[in-house]
Amino acid sequence: MLFALAVTTAMAFLLGALGSRTTGIYFLMLTLVYGVIGYYFFAQVVTVSGPGGVTSITAPAPLNARVPLYYAAVGLSALVYLAFRAIGRTNFGLALQGVRDDPVRMASLGFNVALHRTLAFTLAGFVAGLSGLLNVWFNGQIDPASIAIGPTLILLIIAVIGGISHYEGAWLGAFVYVGASNYLRELPLVDRIGITPDRFNTVIGLIVLLIMVLSPEGLVGIAQKGRGWRRGRPRERSIEPPTTSETMEGTAR
Numbered sequence: 034m035l036f037a038l039a040v041t042t043a044m045a046f047l048l049g050a051l052g053s054r055t056t057g058i059y060f061l062m063l064t065l066v067y068g069v070i071g072y073y074f075f076a077q078v079v080t081v082s083g084p085g086g087v088t089s090i091t092a093p094a095p096l097n098a099r100v101p102l103y104y105a106a107v108g109l110s111a112l113v114y115l116a117f118r119a120i121g122r123t124n125f126g127l128a129l130q131g132v133r134d135d136p137v138r139m140a141s142l143g144f145n146v147a148l149h150r151t152l153a154f155t156l157a158g159f160v161a162g163l164s165g166l167l168n169v170w171f172n173g174q175i176d177p178a179s180i181a182i183g184p185t186l187i188l189l190i191i192a193v194i195g196g197i198s199h200y201e202g203a204w205l206g207a208f209v210y211v212g213a214s215n216y217l218r219e220l221p222l223v224d225r226i227g228i229t230p231d232r233f234n235t236v237i238g239l240i241v242l243l244i245m246v247l248s249p250e251g252l253v254g255i256a257q258k259g260r261g262w263r264r265g266r267p268r269e270r271s272i273e274p275p276t277t278s279e280t281m282e283g284t285a286r
Contacts, residue, residue, distance in 0.1 A: 046151065049154025052154070056136065071180045102167065129153050199251070
């Protein structure tokens with residue numbers, strides 16, 4: 034476990050340093066390239082993996098059943114969520130938000146933008162390593178398909194659905210994606226309009242497109258807009274004419 038986390042964190046630091054000077058669509062393309070390189074490397078180099086991967090992996094004794102492993106995943110997710118919220122309130126977390134929103138200004142203020150991006154990538158890699166351990170214990174194996182471009186796109190879709198700029202976005206996006214993937218396939222209407230399970234990505238694509246049109250901030254952004262509209266709706270007020278003294282004072286000014 035410690036070795037896996039160490040390797041994951043070290044690779045995240047290396048890949049983050051390579052991609053720290055890219056932004057926007059270029060950074061997104063680079064992360065997808067990382068997934069493609071990893072997939073073909075572990076699929077072709079049979080010394081470390083091979084197409085079949087590594088099988089017959091068992092979880093530690095307390096987590097060798099599905100129910101304890103489930104609660105361990107939920108508890109770990111909650112701890113990571115609370116940790117990220119705590120980090121977001123520190124100087125380092127505020128600097129990361131500044132680098133995300135306006136890297137040029139942060140660089141002009143003396144912050145090392147590339148280093149902050151690298152550290153953020155490393156932190157994300159460490160958390161991904163934790164989730165990777167749970168994934169291996171749940172499936173009992175690990176193969177190159179786990180890091181192919183398909184799972185990478187699923188993570189991006191989950192982030193877009195929930196909201197990239199919000200801590201709760203990952204939870205909400207994962208809940209919506211898994212719910213849609215598991216239950217919308219069984220609706221009779223889906224079969225009637227010609228969307229078979231093999232074409233179900235069309236439904237997911239339409240959901241993502243609808244959410245992005247309504248709010249680039251995802252479902253969390255839509256919820257915040259709804260609350261802001263209810264609370265910030267202007268109240269109707271009667272317009273009273275100014276008094277004589279107010280008129281004279283305005284004229285003098």
